[in-house]
Amino acid sequence: MGLNRRSFLLGSGLTAAGLVGSWLGEADRAEAAPLKVNTAIQADETPRSCQPQDPLAALLEGNERFAAAWQSNNTATTMAARAEAMSSLWTKGCYLPGDTLTTGQAPWASILSCADSRVSPEWIFDAAPADLFVIRSAGNTAFDNAIASLEFGVATLHTPLIMVMGHSDCGAVKAARHSAPLTPLLEQLVKPIRASLSPGNTLATAIKRNAGFAAKQLTQRSRVLADAEVDGRLTIVVSYFDILSGKVSLV
Numbered sequence: 132m133g134l135n136r137r138s139f140l141l142g143s144g145l146t147a148a149g150l151v152g153s154w155l156g157e158a159d160r161a162e163a164a165p166l167k168v169n170t171a172i173q174a175d176e177t178p179r180s181c182q183p184q185d186p187l188a189a190l191l192e193g194n195e196r197f198a199a200a201w202q203s204n205n206t207a208t209t210m211a212a213r214a215e216a217m218s219s220l221w222t223k224g225c226y227l228p229g230d231t232l233t234t235g236q237a238p239w240a241s242i243l244s245c246a247d248s249r250v251s252p253e254w255i256f257d258a259a260p261a262d263l264f265v266i267r268s269a270g271n272t273a274f275d276n277a278i279a280s281l282e283f284g285v286a287t288l289h290t291p292l293i294m295v296m297g298h299s300d301c302g303a304v305k306a307a308r309h310s311a312p313l314t315p316l317l318e319q320l321v322k323p324i325r326a327s328l329s330p331g332n333t334l335a336t337a338i339k340r341n342a343g344f345a346a347k348q349l350t351q352r353s354r355v356l357a358d359a360e361v362d363g364r365l366t367i368v369v370s371y372f373d374i375l376s377g378k379v380s381l382v
């Protein structure tokens with residue numbers, strides 16, 4: 132995405148001290164200087180995405196289109212019929228020429244989702260190129276670089292919505308619920324998922340709790356995101372994607 136540290140600092144209007152402050156703990160954050168975001172960064176009026184008036188409604192409407200196609204796919208009996216069912220996607224007709232996108236982006240929603248191959252946000256939300264700013268890892272956890280990426284999305288790209296999305300049959304949450312030995316790095320990955328679990332939770336409940344836990348981490352660990360939410364520049368929501376129905380529901 133052509134990001135380097137200098138352009139991020141200049142483009143977002145953030146100070147180095149402010150960025151350091153964004154990584155401070157909860158107790159230290161009250162001491163940090165307030166951050167200012169340069170909202171003039173997109174003074175150039177060339178549209179770089181199909182900006183909806185209501186990003187959350189647009190996501191859910193896109194998912195309705197996907198779910199309808201997906202359910203037709205599920206009842207089709209041949210490969211050709213399934214292909215026909217899915218061909219109804221990407222029909223909303225809101226696309227930009229590539230040369231417009233060579234000089235910038237203006238995604239209208241950020242998605243923190245699982246790396247699972249069945250959970251592609253662009254597909255699930257029937258979104259066009261440049262619509263979504265997507266961060267994925269197994270278990271959709273709020274790991275450091277995910278939070279940093281979301282900070283870039285909010286501070287520099289002015290993305291007004293973050294959705295943290297869990298999904299049915301999540302392998303990372305299943306791994307966190309069991310004590311089978313994992314590699315050291317995988318142990319590190321499931322650690323925050325285990326922190327979100329409670330005894331007796333069903334898998335679906337555990338997946339939803341994990342997504343909620345990750346969403347809370349975003350504002351607890353990032354002053355950029357916390358301030359944006361308080362200022363009304365950012366909305367953070369939690370959702371659950373059901374693989375069978377294709378439906379995304381808010382949690």
Ligand SMILES: [Zn+2]
Pocket residue numbers: 245246247269270271298300301302303304
């Ligand atoms: Zn998963």
